[in-house]
Amino acid sequence: MSEHTYKMIELVGSSHVGIEEAVKNAVSKAAIDEKNLRWLEVLETRGHIEDGKIAHWQVRVKIGATLD
Numbered sequence: 001m002s003e004h005t006y007k008m009i010e011l012v013g014s015s016h017v018g019i020e021e022a023v024k025n026a027v028s029k030a031a032i033d034e035k036n037l038r039w040l041e042v043l044e045t046r047g048h049i050e051d052g053k054i055a056h057w058q059v060r061v062k063i064g065a066t067l068d
Helices: 019-033
Strands: 006-015 037-050 053-066
Touching (some): 006 019, 019 053
Antiparallel strands (some): 006 053, 037 053
């Protein structure tokens, strides 16, 4: 196994659909500017409530990418 050096970025993804969709949105945006994405860690999950229902999700993620 080769040794790697990783760059870590932290993002907050959001979605009206759910937590998983919020994570996918964060990864999709990261993939636009970063290459070699390798892993993610969910750090925090929040929800916004309106009229007694969950209206919006926010998920803070740390994403690691290998450096060339």
